[in-house]
Amino acid sequence: MVSRNTSDSIEAYLKGILEDHEIIEIRRAEMAQLFNCVPSQINYVINTRFTFQRGYIVESKRGGGGYIRISKVQISDQHYFLEQLMNSFGTEISEANAFGIIQKLFEEKIVTENEGNLMLSALSKNTLGISQIENRLRARVLHGFLERLSYEKKE
Structure with missing residues (x-):
């Protein structure tokens, strides 16, 4: 079995969900708990692997009810x-x-x-x-x- 680092695992997990859904919303703290890592590692993965150049749009809302929304870029034109x-x-x-x-x-x-x-x-x-x-x-x-x-x- 190929060893994956935590960032690769987070990326694979999110991309797996995005295969079935056009848009996903996650909570940074919940993701960090799921992967047993610090929330800043979730930020790192999203900021480096889910960029517009790679086909994603990321929106975030801070605060108690905050979220990170990731959607695939729709290429119609x-x-x-x-x-x-x-x-x-x-x-x-x-x-x-x-x-x-x-x-x-x-x-x-x-x-x-x-x-x-x-x-x-x-x-x-x-x-x-x-x-x-x-x-x-x-x-x-x-x-x-x-x-x-x-x-x-x-x-």
Whole structure:
């Protein structure tokens, strides 16, 4: 059996529920109790693994009756979705977030596996390894990819 860390288990649990439901509401304290961890670990998982770039919208309400609502992004219009992706990051983007966007493009069949792999290669730290401007250069290249995809008719 493959050993999973707590963050992986939390992610798998939430994604399992999201397979059957479009929207879920959780309470951070209850999740922490379920996984025997601190509530901040629930925040970490949600903030890093349930991002718009990965196909999720997260809303939260603080306080006694607070909740965290996670919903899958509904892609009804490819152009609108790509535009939203472009607006989700500014002049800089990390390698991890760029890779998350490319993974979502592949999952939604906007790019093929080969196209996605080419994009990953072009945006990787190994390719762009100019430390001071790497994230800015990556953002510019990814914006270019997304802009081009938004005007390309896929058949």
